[in-house]
Amino acid sequence: MTLANPVSRADETFLVLKVGGSLVSDKRRARNIDTAVLERYAKLVADLAVEHPGRMVFVAGGGAFGHGAVRDLDENDPLAALVLTEATFAVKWAWTTALRDNGVRAMPLQLAATCLLDADRAVLQPGVLRRALDKGILPVLSGDSLLTDDGDLRVFGSDRVPGIVLGQVSTPIRIVTLTDVPGVLTGGPGSDDVLPYIDPDLPEAAFAHLWDNSAWDTSGSMGGKIHELTEFARRGAECLILRGTPDVASLRFLLSPVAEWPADISYTRIARSEERDR
Structure with a gap:
C-alpha cells in the first residue's frame, strides 16, 4: 500500500496513537468513562488526524469497560471473552462520535x-484497514476477543493492538502510548524520574523498575x-510511552x-539502536 504525498521525514512516519483507558476512566468502577475528558482528548487527536489523513491509526484503551468485562470470566465457557467485544465497542463508539464531532472521518473497526x-x-x-487509510479515514481500534484455531475466544488487550498495523504500511511506524505516568518510572509510584531508553533486545533492566499491579x-x-x-x-517500530494530558496545546x-x-x-x-534518532 502506498500512502500518498510524503513531504519530509516526519511526514513519512506512520503514527499509531493509543490513549490509555486510565486517562478517561476510573478502572476501579465498572463501565465508567469521563466523557468531558474524552472529548478534550478527542479534540487533540482530531487536530492531528485532520493534519495527517491516512497516516495514523487510533487505539482506544478499554479502561473501566474493558477491565471490568474480563475480570471474572467463566473459565468453563470457551466464548466467555465475547463480553469484551461488546464492552470495547462501546468505548470505540464514544471515541468515534467525539472524533467525528471534531471533523474527523473516523470509523470503528471490530x-x-x-x-x-x-x-x-x-x-x-x-x-x-487499508482501504480506510487510502481514503483518508481514521480507523478507531481497541482490544477485543479473537477466535483461536481451536474455536475459543481469547482476550486480546489494547496494548497488543498496535502490532496488527506492523507490516500493513510501507513507511516507518511510530507507536505512541499516552498513559497516566511520564514513562517507565525509576523512582517508584509517584516519581517523575523516567527511564529514557529501553533496548528491545535487552529489556530486562526495565522490568526491575516495576511494582505490583493493582488488583483491578x-x-x-x-x-x-x-x-x-x-x-x-524488535519488529521495526519506534515506540514511546509518555504522560497524556488534555491540557496540552497540541499533539502535532x-x-x-x-x-x-x-x-x-x-x-x-x-x-533498536539504529532507530534511536528517527
Missing part, C-alpha cells in the same frame, strides 16, 4: 471480525506495555523527530 489468533499472534485480514488491573499494567512494545520494536509534535519534541516532554523510548 478486530473480532477482521483478525484471527494463531500461535498467540493476531493475523489481520487487512482489506478494510487485568492487562499487566506497565509490565504488559513494556512486553508488547519491546516486541513491536508526535510526528516530529523526537529530538525536536518540546523540552518539557518526558518519555521512555523503545527502539
